[in-house]
Structure formats: C-alpha cells, structure tokens
Amino acid sequence: MSEADHQGNHPSTATLEIIAFHLGDRQFCIRTTSIREIRGWAAATPLPHAPPHVLGVMNLRGFVIPVIDLAAKLGIPSAVDTSRSAIVVVEVGQGVIGLVVDQVSDILSVSDDRIQPVPDFGAAFDPAFVHGIIPLEQNMVCFLNLDHMFANVMQASTA
Secondary structure (H helix, E strand, O other): OOHHHHOOOOOOOOEEEEEEEEEOOEEEEEEHHHEEEEEEOOOOEOOOOOOOOEEEEEEEOOEEEEEEEHHHHHOOOOOOOOOOOEEEEEEEOOEEEEEEEOEEEEEEEEEHHHOEOOOOOOOOOOHHHEEEEEEOOOOEEEEEOHHHHOHHHHHHHHO
16 A cells, blocks of 8 residues: 555546437447537438448538437447437537437546446457446446547548
8 A cells, every 4th residue: 555545645536527328228428528519310411422320411500510320330230310319519620520329318427547448359349449438336338539430530521
C-alpha cells in the first residue's frame, strides 16, 4: 500500500459524462461533449450506391448531413424506423453526422478509472472502435470511439 493510501488520499480521476443508448438488446455509449442534439426519427433521403450502413442524408437547419444506421455500422441487427428510434446528431472531427439508435436510455457520469480495456480478440477484431467497457450493476456498456469509427467519412466530407 502506498503512502497516499495510508493517508486516505486517492489518485485523482476525471469524471466523464456519457449518453447511453440501445441498439437491439445491447447498450452503447458516447461522450456527451460530441453530441449536438437528439432528434426523433425521420426518414433520410437515400443516396444511390451508398454503403449499407448509410441510410442517406437529412437537412439539419440548412446543412445536409449523412445519416448512419449505427447498428449496421457495428455489424449487429438493426431495428430502424420505430417510434422509439432517435437520431443522435454528433460532431466527429470537423464534420457532423446523424446516428440512428433504437432508444436513448441514460446520461451517466462515470469516473475514467471505471472504463476497462477491451479484451484482445486477435486480428479479426478492431478494438479501435471502442474506448472501453463500463461495467454497471446490471450490465455492461460499450463505450464507442466515434473518431475512429467515422474517420473515413470525415476525410471525405472535408476533401
């Protein structure tokens, strides 16, 4: 035990504000600082030959932004277009995108020491999509790294 522990001092940890949402029966989260707004579900205008996870584009107060089916991007079953679906508008890099989620569930404050690293699954898994895992009382939340997930989208929008 260190001298700091004997004195009741603990190393300082930062608190992180996150928003949790559901994709099917799974729970994910992102930093609240990346969120511009949360909108109710509205159909996107489809784009020809877009990747399967790109639902199309939407008009956000005069700006056209891409709308992404986040479940499809993550490779899990999608339940898009329900009354509880939402579009989470986020800033990623220099761009803005809309992420379709099944349901926004919570805003949480967690200390960064509660975020645990993703286990190593070998070369078939890209852990850079995930900042880490946050264990809660009843379940675990996967903390997404949007900057890495959408790096190529943002490069295309700034080109």
